[in-house]
């Protein structure tokens with residue numbers, strides 16, 4: 001089996017990288033695929049908490065690169081979902097404990113076993129970012145509809161391109177439908193225009209995300225959650241299905257836009 | 268043991284590329300490319316070129332400059348036989364040495380032969396400097412900078428900073444398919460778009476200096 005490594009990154013902090021990793025990992029296994037989530041936010045690990053797996057951690061990624069622990073030993077199996085695993089970050093070690101080269105090896109090993117390796121990237125563009133992208137085949141960039149977030153996302157796309165990553169897709173998170181309708185929110189169209197990358201999906205601002213995060217259960221499990229629904233659709237898209245993007249308000253416009261971008265990309 | 272013709276060192280301000288005086292220029296170029304590929308992220312980094320005893324022709328140094336530029340590096344200074352040469356000043360000096368034929372310099376063609384083509388969008392944090400003209404086949408995004416000694420032509424939208432005539436020329440122009448910069452500079456003049464007027468223009472536009480002021484007009488052929 002040869003899977004792909006997708007890094008989930010944003011530049012700006014707190015825009016939903018960890019939330020996205022947890023939800024997409026879970027949703028992909030709900031589609032019957034095998035997925036592993038890798039937390040590279042050393043010193044600020046979160047993914048285990050969001051997944052409700054904190055109390056199961058014995059070894060972490062730093063133990064794997066330095067302590068002679070086998071990768072398999074450090075992987076935590078999520079008992080709720082068939083085929084879902086987590087490789088936790090270390091909480092008490094230095095960021096520099098892992099090198100890009102070591103990270104690449106880990107990713108290469110993991111993609112032999114899994115269909116999807118989702119790498120949760122820390123905020124910023126420093127060492128942690130370089131580690132996270134080292135083994136990636138593709139990137140998913142998370143941005144929220146704010147000027148500063150789009151600016152950071154653009155910087156990230158530039159760095160990804162410089163690092164040779166060609167397949168970069170955008171998720172716009174925390175869209176508020178009412179503000180979009182009023183025209184008070186940064187236009188999705190404008191965001192795509194500036195970033196000129198393929199739109200993978202749009203996730204609404206949704207309180208169920210916060211509730212589910214605190215419970216350690218990703219929103220995709222909750223059939224009533226609108227953000228969960230958006231993530232389930234994104235997962236199907238990652239899995240190769242053609243699913244129109246829900247855009248909350250101006251559907252046609254964005255759908256056309258996405259189609260156009262797909263055409264451009266496949267030319 | 269083969270001695271290396273190209274050595275790249277990192278310094279606090281950027282990277283230093285040292286060239287050996289032996290070896291063909293062609294192989295030097297290849298080695299520089301190889302070496303650069305082995306380094307990660309270079310966009311926006313300043314490069315210092317130490318040519319040692321080697322004498323580079325203007326054409327050769329431009330070739331190296333272009334090659335660095337394509338990787339997003341910004342050639343800052345050239346060191347020759349231990350002497351530091353400011354790349355910008357050098358280019359300016361060379362320009363002023365060129366015989367000025369009045370009819371040509373009127374239309375600002377004096378730097379036309381020295382044009383580089385950037386075949387991508389410049390994104391936030393990326394900067395391109397070139398003593399001649401710069402043509403960008405893409406956008407210049409907010410937070411990106413395109414700085415030319417000559418003219419700037421962008422076949423896309425300018426949303427970041429564009430500076431033409433950065434070595435002092437007041438005759439330089441900035442032309443773009445869509446001109447919506449955060450800041451626009453020509454020579455020593457700095458302008459910002461008027462406050463509140465957020466909408467992008469719908470026509471190709473051109474900025475130039477007319478009677479001491481930066482003016483932006485629709486681009487007419």
Ligand SMILES: Nc1ncnc2c1ncn2[C@@H]1O[C@H](COP(=O)(O)OP(=O)(O)OP(=O)(O)O)[C@@H](O)[C@H]1O
Nearest residue numbers: 013014015016017018019123174204205206209210
């Ligand atoms: N669509 C959404 N609706 C409501 N809240 C959200 C949404 N997406 C994320 N959040 C909340 O935003 C906060 C930050 O999210 P998250 O931790 O996923 O961001 P991050 O990018 O991983 O942050 P960091 O840069 O610190 O790693 C969390 O409290 C999360 O619950």
Ligand SMILES: [Mg+2]
Nearest residue numbers: 017018041046
């Ligand atoms: Mg996080």
